[in-house]
Amino acid sequence: MLPFARVSIIGLGLIGSSIARAVRQHMPTVRLTGHDADPGVRARAVAIDLVDDVADTPGAAVTDADLVILCVPVGAMAAVAAAVAADLPADAIVSDVGSSKAGVEAALQAALPGATIIPAHPVAGTENSGPDAGFATLFHGRWCILTPPEGAGEAAIVRLTAFWEGLGAKVEIMDARHHDLVLAITSHLPHLIAYTIVGTASDLEEVTQSEVIKYSAGGFRDFTRIAASDPTMWRDVFLANKDAVLEMLQRFSEDLTALQRAIRWGDGDALFDLFTRTRAIRRSIIEQGQDDARPDFGRSHE
Ligand SMILES: NC(=O)C1=CN([C@@H]2O[C@H](COP(=O)(O)OP(=O)(O)OC[C@H]3O[C@@H](n4cnc5c(N)ncnc54)[C@H](O)[C@@H]3O)[C@@H](O)[C@H]2O)C=CC1
Numbered sequence: 001m002l003p004f005a006r007v008s009i010i011g012l013g014l015i016g017s018s019i020a021r022a023v024r025q026h027m028p029t030v031r032l033t034g035h036d037a038d039p040g041v042r043a044r045a046v047a048i049d050l051v052d053d054v055a056d057t058p059g060a061a062v063t064d065a066d067l068v069i070l071c072v073p074v075g076a077m078a079a080v081a082a083a084v085a086a087d088l089p090a091d092a093i094v095s096d097v098g099s100s101k102a103g104v105e106a107a108l109q110a111a112l113p114g115a116t117i118i119p120a121h122p123v124a125g126t127e128n129s130g131p132d133a134g135f136a137t138l139f140h141g142r143w144c145i146l147t148p149p150e151g152a153g154e155a156a157i158v159r160l161t162a163f164w165e166g167l168g169a170k171v172e173i174m175d176a177r178h179h180d181l182v183l184a185i186t187s188h189l190p191h192l193i194a195y196t197i198v199g200t201a202s203d204l205e206e207v208t209q210s211e212v213i214k215y216s217a218g219g220f221r222d223f224t225r226i227a228a229s230d231p232t233m234w235r236d237v238f239l240a241n242k243d244a245v246l247e248m249l250q251r252f253s254e255d256l257t258a259l260q261r262a263i264r265w266g267d268g269d270a271l272f273d274l275f276t277r278t279r280a281i282r283r284s285i286i287e288q289g290q291d292d293a294r295p296d297f298g299r300s301h302e
């Protein structure tokens with residue numbers, strides 16, 4: 001039996017449209033309703049037949065839903081939750097897909113007192129955005145972390161777990177604060193570093209932009225993919241996960257200073273030891289089959 005019969009998706013960009021496509025593929029009898037604040041996105045959702053109904057308001061999108069998933073930037077979660085509050089069925093489960101969790105959990109609980117709220121984060125995505133960027137296989141074999149608030153009912157957690165597993169994801173349950181610390185080092189800081197290095201390269205006076213583009217082999221090229229990620233989404237993530245990101249940034253700066261010293265003093269052993277340790281980490285990621293460099297990643301569209 002399907003965990004939900006009527007799913008409402010608010011925010012029809014990369015993640016919302018990927019969920020819609022995955023639901024269509026894996027749970028074809030589910031009735032899908034969607035809403036997006038951008039009229040152009042709503043029109044596109046109708047044109048590509050993304051969902052069964054595109055609602056003009058957030059309230060109209062949730063009136064008969066048994067699962068509502070908020071797929072908007074984390075800074076917009078509070079406003080969207082407030083906008084659906086009056087029309088939310090009493091037995092509906094409200095979830096989200098935000099990349100940071102503690103702040104979103106607090107915002108949803110404040111806007112929707114008494115509602116069943118189970119925040120979630122599918123740790124899968126690309127640097128692209130919008131309804132055309134999504135694809136049905138995005139969540140296949142990827143982790144989706146649920147961060148149920150204290151006292152959340154077991155039945156709701158079980159149903160949301162079944163939903164994400166039905167879309168092909170592997171589910172893990174975690175405390176929201178711990179989630180934010182883990183993701184600060186594995187996702188948020190890498191994005192910050194990519195934004196920085198690409199910004200630094202574009203500000204150089206002695207190296208032209210065309211040289212940077214022309215000679216961007218390997219390393220720099222990979223950074224530019226990450227640094228092409230959505231500005232609104234990532235602005236919101238850094239503001240929302242401020243404490244954990246600053247903590248990780250502090251540690252990173254200390255390690256970078258140590259590396260700077262090793263280079264200055266010609267300490268080849270220190271460099272070699274670090275690079276040997278990091279190579280082993282990459283190899284264990286590949287051994288566990290979690291390598292995003294698989295040929296179809298981010299390119300397959302259903
Ligand atoms: N991009 C990625 O790789 C991943 C993103 N996430 C999270 O998923 C969420 C959505 O991200 P994407 O789908 O990538 O972004 P996106 O930019 O592709 O889509 C977001 C959509 O939300 C709409 N929107 C913004 N404010 C709204 C509001 N107040 N009411 C209704 N619609 C509104 C926008 O018009 C846009 O169509 C974010 O919270 C992000 O942190 C999670 C995992 C991966």
Ligand SMILES: O=C(O)C(=O)Cc1ccc(O)cc1
Binds near residue numbers: 098099123125126187
């Ligand atoms: O494109 C990439 O490499 C990503 O890292 C995608 C991504 C972005 C944000 C998330 O919260 C989860 C995954």
